[in-house]
Each structure stands twice: as C-alpha cells, then as structure tokens.
Amino acid sequence: MKCSKAIPAALLLALTLTACGSNAGTTEQTAGETVFRYGTVAYGPEMANAGLNPHEAYSGWSAVRYGVGETLFRLSETMELEPWLAESWEWVDDTTLSITLRDGVTFSSGRALDGQAVKECLDHLVAVHDRAPGDLNIDAIEADGQTVTITCNAPNPALPNYLSDPYGAIIDMDYGTDGVDETRNVAGTGPFVAYEVADDHIYLNKNETYWGGTPQVDRVEVRSITDGDTLTMALQAGQLDAVQGLPYASLELFADENQYTISSADTSRVFFGAYNYETEALQDIRVRQAIAMAIDKDSFTEVLLHSNGTPAVGPFSFDTDGVTAPAYDPDAARSLLAEAGWTDSDGDGYVDQDGQPLTIRWLTYPGRQELPLLAEAAQATLQEVGIQVEINSTANHLGVLESGDWDVYVSAFVAAPTGDPAYFFTTHCLDSSAKNRGGYHSDELEAQAAQLAGTFDPAERAALGTAMSQTILDDCGYFFASYLRMNFVMNNRVTGFTAHPSDYYEITAQLSVGQ
Amino acid sequence: MSTKLRVRLCAALALAVVLLALLSPWLTPYDPNAQDMAAALQPPSADHWLGTDSHGRDVLSRVIAGARTSVFSALILVAASAVSGSVIGIACGWFGGWLDTLLLRLGDLFLAFPGMVLALAVAGLLGGGMGNAILAIALVSWPKYARLARSQTLTVRSAPYLTAARMAGNGPARLMARHILPNIAGSLLVTASLDIGTMLMELAGLSFLNLGAQPPTAEWGSMMSKGRSLIQTAPWTILGPGLAIFLTVLIFNLLGDSLRDHLDPRRRARKKEQTS
Numbered sequence: 054m055k056c057s058k059a060i061p062a063a064l065l066l067a068l069t070l071t072a073c074g075s076n077a078g079t080t081e082q083t084a085g086e087t088v089f090r091y092g093t094v095a096y097g098p099e100m101a102n103a104g105l106n107p108h109e110a111y112s113g114w115s116a117v118r119y120g121v122g123e124t125l126f127r128l129s130e131t132m133e134l135e136p137w138l139a140e141s142w143e144w145v146d147d148t149t150l151s152i153t154l155r156d157g158v159t160f161s162s163g164r165a166l167d168g169q170a171v172k173e174c175l176d177h178l179v180a181v182h183d184r185a186p187g188d189l190n191i192d193a194i195e196a197d198g199q200t201v202t203i204t205c206n207a208p209n210p211a212l213p214n215y216l217s218d219p220y221g222a223i224i225d226m227d228y229g230t231d232g233v234d235e236t237r238n239v240a241g242t243g244p245f246v247a248y249e250v251a252d253d254h255i256y257l258n259k260n261e262t263y264w265g266g267t268p269q270v271d272r273v274e275v276r277s278i279t280d281g282d283t284l285t286m287a288l289q290a291g292q293l294d295a296v297q298g299l300p301y302a303s304l305e306l307f308a309d310e311n312q313y314t315i316s317s318a319d320t321s322r323v324f325f326g327a328y329n330y331e332t333e334a335l336q337d338i339r340v341r342q343a344i345a346m347a348i349d350k351d352s353f354t355e356v357l358l359h360s361n362g363t364p365a366v367g368p369f370s371f372d373t374d375g376v377t378a379p380a381y382d383p384d385a386a387r388s389l390l391a392e393a394g395w396t397d398s399d400g401d402g403y404v405d406q407d408g409q410p411l412t413i414r415w416l417t418y419p420g421r422q423e424l425p426l427l428a429e430a431a432q433a434t435l436q437e438v439g440i441q442v443e444i445n446s447t448a449n450h451l452g453v454l455e456s457g458d459w460d461v462y463v464s465a466f467v468a469a470p471t472g473d474p475a476y477f478f479t480t481h482c483l484d485s486s487a488k489n490r491g492g493y494h495s496d497e498l499e500a501q502a503a504q505l506a507g508t509f510d511p512a513e514r515a516a517l518g519t520a521m522s523q524t525i526l527d528d529c530g531y532f533f534a535s536y537l538r539m540n541f542v543m544n545n546r547v548t549g550f551t552a553h554p555s556d557y558y559e560i561t562a563q564l565s566v567g568q
Numbered sequence: 569m570s571t572k573l574r575v576r577l578c579a580a581l582a583l584a585v586v587l588l589a590l591l592s593p594w595l596t597p598y599d600p601n602a603q604d605m606a607a608a609l610q611p612p613s614a615d616h617w618l619g620t621d622s623h624g625r626d627v628l629s630r631v632i633a634g635a636r637t638s639v640f641s642a643l644i645l646v647a648a649s650a651v652s653g654s655v656i657g658i659a660c661g662w663f664g665g666w667l668d669t670l671l672l673r674l675g676d677l678f679l680a681f682p683g684m685v686l687a688l689a690v691a692g693l694l695g696g697g698m699g700n701a702i703l704a705i706a707l708v709s710w711p712k713y714a715r716l717a718r719s720q721t722l723t724v725r726s727a728p729y730l731t732a733a734r735m736a737g738n739g740p741a742r743l744m745a746r747h748i749l750p751n752i753a754g755s756l757l758v759t760a761s762l763d764i765g766t767m768l769m770e771l772a773g774l775s776f777l778n779l780g781a782q783p784p785t786a787e788w789g790s791m792m793s794k795g796r797s798l799i800q801t802a803p804w805t806i807l808g809p810g811l812a813i814f815l816t817v818l819i820f821n822l823l824g825d826s827l828r829d830h831l832d833p834r835r836r837a838r839k840k841e842q843t844s
Binding site: 281282285300302303305306349352355356357419422425426428429430432433434443444445446447 | 601602603605606608609622623624695696778782783784796797798799800801802
C-alpha cells in the first residue's frame with residue numbers, strides 16, 4: 054500500500070520539478086497579454102552586439118533587429134534603399150546630402166524626432182564608434198526643423214547606404230547619459246521599448262505611441278541561446294515561439310507545416326577567411342592560392358550546410374557571375390606549393406621548408422555552428438595537399454585576433470548589409486579598414502576604392518565593386534567559402550515574422566502571435 | 569561469485585579495453601580521420617556498423633581510435649595524480665613539521681574549489697589539447713592521494729617493523745620506498761582504479777566543452793559533443809562514443825570495487841571467521 058501511494062507522489066514531484074525546470078528563465082504572462090518568445094544565437098558578447106546602444110560595436114544590430122531603433126534609410130526586400138525615418142533626400146552637391154525627416158515620429162522618451170535630435174545622435178556616433186567615422190566621413194551636420202544637412206569631407210555616394218547601417222539607428226541623446234541609461238537602455242523610435250537589457254536577454258514592451266501603427270504583440274522576450282540543440286529543444290517544447298540559428302541538421306525536425314513555419318532568405322552573409330600577413334609563409338601568393346584551391350566549397354555547402362547556402366566565389370552573393378576565383382583542385386594546389394618551395398621532404402605527409410612544416414593556425418568561433426564544421430572539413434582537404442591545420446575554435450576569437458596568434462581567421466560576415474559594394478572593402482580590405490586585422494594591402498584596391506568613393510552612378514558603383522572583388526581574388530587576399538541562407542523557424546501561431554536578406558530587420562510592428 | 573574471481577574477470581575486461589586502445593591503429597576498419605562527404609550521416613549498415621558522422625567518417629573506426637586517446641589519457645592522468653599525490657603524502661606523513669603544513673595547506677587550497685570548475689578554468693587558461701586537459705585535472709586531483717597517503721603513513725609510521733628498519737640503518741628515502749609504500753599501496757591502488765572511470769569522464773567532459781582533444785583527433789567526449797546536434801536526426805553519431813564511455817567507466821569502476829573488496833582486511837577476516 055505504501056508503495057502504491059509513493060509511486061504517484063514521486064511521479065507528481067517529478068512532474069512538478071520538470072514543470073519548474075521547463076519554466077526556468079521565462080517570465081509570467083498575464084491574462085490576455087500576447088507575448089512573443091524568441092530565441093537566437095545571434096545576440097550577445099560573442100557577437101559584439103550585446104545591449105542596444107547603436108554607438109557601441111555591433112549593438113545597433115540588436116537595436117534594429119529587436120524593434121527598438123530605426124535608421125534614416127532602410128533596405129527593401131530587394132536590397133534597394135528606401136526612406137524610413139527620412140521622408141525624402143537629395144544631394145545638394147557631391148559632398149552634401151539634405152534629408153527631410155518624417156513628421157509625427159517620437160522617441161520612446163517622448164521627445165519628438167527632428168533635425169536637432171538626428172544631428173546630436175550622428176555627432177555622437179562619429180565621435181565614439183569604430184567604423185562609422187570612416188564610413189560616413191562627415192565634416193559637419195546642420196539641423197533646421199525637420200531637415201538635416203550632412204556635409205562630408207569628400208564625395209561619399211554611399212552615405213545614404215551607410216546611414217542604413219544599424220549603427221545609424223537614431224536614439225534620443227538626451228535620454229540617460231549620452232543616450233544610454235544606467236540599465237543599458239536607450240530611447241529609440243521603434244515599435245518596441247526595452248524594459249530589461251542584459252548580455253543574454255532583452256525584454257521589450259510594445260511602444261504604444263509608435264508612429265507606424267500599434268504593434269500587434271504586447272511583449273517580446275529575446276533570449277540569447279547560443280547552443281543550437283537547446284534552441285531546437287526549446288522550440289519543440291513550446292518554450293519559444295520562434296528561433297533563429299537552428300543547426301541546419303535540425304531543420305528537418307520542423308518540416309511539419311501544420312505545426313511550424315520556416316521563413317528563409319538568402320543573405321549577403323558570407324563565410325570567408327582572412328590571412329595574417331605577418332605570417333611569412335602566407336606572404337607568398339602561391340601558398341594562399343594553394344589554400345584557396347584546397348577548400349572543397351561544394352561539399353561544405355551541400356553536405357555540412359545541408360544545401361542551406363551556395364558555394365561562394367567572391368564576397369558578394371549577388372555577384373557570382375562577374376568574378377572568378379580558384380576552384381577546388383588539390384593537384385594544382387600541390388603543384389603550387391612545390392613551386393613555392395614547399396615539399397614533403399621527410400615523408401610525414403606534410404610539406405615543409407627548411408625543416409619546418411607548413412602549419413596553419415585556423416582561428417574561428419563556435420557561435421556560428423557551421424564555422425567549426427568548415428574548419429574540420431578544410432583541415433582534412435588541406436591535409437591532402439600537405440598543409441597541417443591547427444584549429445582554434447573559441448568564443449574568445451576577438452582576443453586571439455588581438456594577440457596575433459593566428460594565421461587564418463574564418464568568420465561569417467554580412468558583406469553588403471547596406472546594399473552597396475563599398476561596405477565589405479571599407480571594413481576589411483583597405484589600409485584604413487577597422488577589420489583589416491591581417492594587414493592586407495593592395496595598391497590596386499586602394500586606387501579602386503578611391504575611385505569608388507567618387508562614383509555616384511549605381512551601375513558604375515556595381516561595376517567597380519565587381520572589379521574590386523576580382524582584385525582581391527586575383528591577389529588571393531581572402532578566400533570565400535559559402536553564402537548563407539538564414540532561417541527563422543516558428544510555431545504556426547506566429548505571423549509577420551519574416552527573414553530579410555539584410556539580416557537585420559526581425560521584430561516589427563506586424564509581428565503577431567495568435568492564441 | 570568470489571571476490572577473487574570478480575577481480576580476475578574485471579581485470580580481464582579492463583585489460584581488453586587497454587589492449588583495444590593499444591592496438592586501435594590496426595583494428596579500425598577505416599581511417600578514423602578520413603572524410604567522405606558523399607557518405608555523410610549514413611545510418612548503421614554492413615559497411616559502417618555504427619554509421620558515419622557529419623563529415624562522412626566511420627563512427628566505429630573513430631570509437632576504436634578514440635579508445636587510445638580516452639583510455640590512455642585517463643590512465644596517464646590517474647598515474648600522474650596518484651604518483652605525485654602519494655609521494656607528497658608520504659613525505660608529509662613521514663617528515664611532518666613545516667613541510668607537512670605547507671604541502672597540506674596547498675592541497676587544501678586546491679580542494680577548496682569544485683574540482684571540475686577549477687579544471688575548466690585551468691584548461692581555459694592553458695588552451696585546448698589533451699595534454700593541457702590532463703594537466704588541468706591532475707592539478708586538482710593530487711591532493712586526494714596526498715591526504716590518503718599521509719594518513720596511511722601516519723598510521724604505519726610508528727609500527728615496529730619500521731622502527732626495526734630504521735635501526736637497521738635505512739635512510740628516509742629507502743624507508744618510504746621499501747617499507748611504507750608497499751604497506752599503503754593497496755588503498756592507493758583501489759582509489760586509483762576507482763578514479764580511472766571518473767577521470768575518463770572528466771576528460772571527456774573537457775573535450776565535450778572543446779577544452780580537450782582537438783580536431784581531427786578521435787576522442788569519445790569530443791565525438792559526443794559534435795554529434796549532440798544530431799541526437800534527434802542521426803543518433804548513431806553519439807551512440808557509439810556514449811556506449812564506449814559507459815562500458816569503460818563501468819568496467820573500471822567494477823574493477824575498483826572488486827579490488828577494494830578483495831583487499832579489505834576486515835572483509836577477509838570476516839570471511840576467515842565464517843569458514844572456521
């Protein structure tokens with residue numbers, strides 16, 4: 054008898070504990086309230102986008118993604134520029150852009166959006182941000198009512214595009230200190246207002262006074278869940294309504310259209326490798342070419358990405374026909390290494406020179422789950438041509454980059470988030486680029502970049518972008534592995550949540566969660 | 569089953585595991601590191617008994633090859649911890665004084681932290697690699713052996729046979745090596761054999777967290793880590809290494825238990841009483 058009572062009690066306890074466990078980390082939902090619970094691998098310190106302050110590293114991405122901040126311009130589904138907080142714009146001359154702001158927009162702090170607010174925000178942005186000053190190249194900003202006039206130091210045809218970068222999200226600089234309060238919150242103009250900001254989550258309420266219409270959801274919980282399996286199981290268990298960054302292998306678990314919806318978009322995010330030019334062996338173009346020829350992009354994309362992407366040629370997914378890159382050819386790679394003086398003199402399977410094997414320290418990070426897979430695949434194919442690869446897949450990749458203890462850094466980067474080709478080159482490939490950590494230099498590319506900076510015609514800019522891509526490919530300055538398709542997986546109660554090719558418009562006023 | 573028979577059976581199984589690890593290069597049906605993308609994620613079949621992983625590598629071959637990394641690393645780790653801890657413990661017990669105080673407090677310092685957490689910190693600081701993982705866990709494991717050896721040494725220190733050996737002119741080193749160690753080795757051996765399974769799991773844990781074996785080295789913990797995102801779609805990728813860890817830990821734990829029973833003087837005395 055004792056036993057018959059004990060078993061149900063134990064089961065009940067187990068169920069209770071399980072229930073407690075399953076609710077861990079979630080907040081109470083009041084009656085009638087609609088809450089959208091979203092898990093993502095793309096938020097947090099590892100991605101340098103923790104917090105909402107657009108003037109800090111990549112946190113502007115979080116501000117825009119999660120519906121707090123909005124930029125003067127935005128990108129359409131076809132990656133064309135369109136006004137957002139701006140109503141219209143015109144070039145006064147080659148260096149001066151006049152922007153007329155939309156009427157009736159207010160920050161969540163209550164302040165009205167006007168030229169002065171935009172001026173204060175952009176002035177602070179170029180004073181403190183790492184990439185913005187170089188991109189925007191602003192000499193002066195003048196405000197007059199709803200008009201802002203930006204004068205650049207030199208012709209800057211991509212200025213409107215750069216202003217659509219999330220670092221250009223307009224926040225109220227009167228809010229807190231320099232626009233950020235002690236809880237790391239900011240006052241933006243978006244459909245949601247954060248009430249809790251941390252490194253691993255952001256909680257938001259709807260902005261009742263949003264200029265673009267009343268948001269459909271009362272509350273949004275954004276959680277950083279960097280483990281893809283946890284994300285998978287949380288969605289299966291119903292703890293989350295939608296997720297971003299599921300392992301591709303898990304997508305088939307959500308194929309049932311009666312339960313789940315998958316929204317996909319081909320983005321300009323590219324998996325690519327940068328070389329450390331401090332490493333003597335990599336200063337030889339033949340070695341770099343051999344490395345590029347020893348990476349089997351097709352297999353990586355087809356097998357390890359489960360065809361959720363396409364093999365890359367250059368930096369831009371929209372420009373694969375205009376450029377050529379070394380194809381996978383292990384025999385040619387071996388020949389190139391031999392030509393460069395790298396042969397397997399001791400028969401250990403690895404090429405060497407002066408008794409030193411050709412060893413590449415391959416730095417990457419696990420935040421993008423496919424990057425370690427690429428590293429291991431490349432390790433095997435590079436071994437076939439005699440190059441030894443030591444993989445360092447660490448969340449502290451930025452620290453290792455700083456230390457210089459790397460030869461190849463493989464990362465995922467949105468190459469054209471502003472819809473303009475200049476962005477990738479200005480961030481990575483020029484002498485002045487903030488992310489040119491390997492010290493790449495090309496006289497030809499510098500000259501082309503200077504030419505691009507003075508070219509206003511979009512067709513000419515596109516052609517120059519193609520030429521610049523070819524320059525770095527001819528130089529084997531970088532290698533490009535694959536373009537990525539991003540996926541949002543959500544339960545069928547969720548609507549208005551769509552993957553965008555820019556990779557940074559996620560939570561909008563149209564987001565809705567049914568009962 | 570008699571304890572002697574149990575010891576023999578468990579020792580035979582443990583020996584089989586060690587032999588598997590030793591002979592693994594000749595036992596794997598495929599090159600454990602050879603990738604065949606066209607054969608990725610194949611379920612178990614006649615060609616691949618335990619299936620293939622995401623890179624098209626034969627899981628059985630990697631499990632067999634992983635035995636070498638996992639088992640030998642655990643054995644090296646246990647040996648390093650037991651030898652260093654025992655030497656320190658015996659020296660502390662024999663000499664006493666400031667040496668005892670200093671080394672024991674140092675051991676206390678390590679024991680004050682949760683072992684795995686400290687090992688994680690050390691491994692994180694040193695970077696990935698089995699060598700660093702072994703060093704990290706050894707650093708937090710030796711105090712247990714030191715304490716055990718010290719207490720055993722204190723017990724036997726004033727035994728008549730030691731007084732006799734001392735009077736026969738034996739120096740401290742000889743006394744400790746020839747007279748103390750053989751008399752306390754039983755309990756150290758039991759502890760060490762019980763530790764093999766634990767250490768194997770701790771090393772697998774560090775590898776699971778990418779702080780142990782680095783690619784392309786086959787190691788059970790790292791294999792499970794890589795296969796965990798496939799647990800629902802290709803469960804065979806973690807089944808092989810998971811079973812390997814389970815069985816090996818079980819064998820070494822049973823060996824340790826049997827040894828403890830076999831070497832326990834009270835148990836032997838009870839048995840003698842029962843038979844007489």
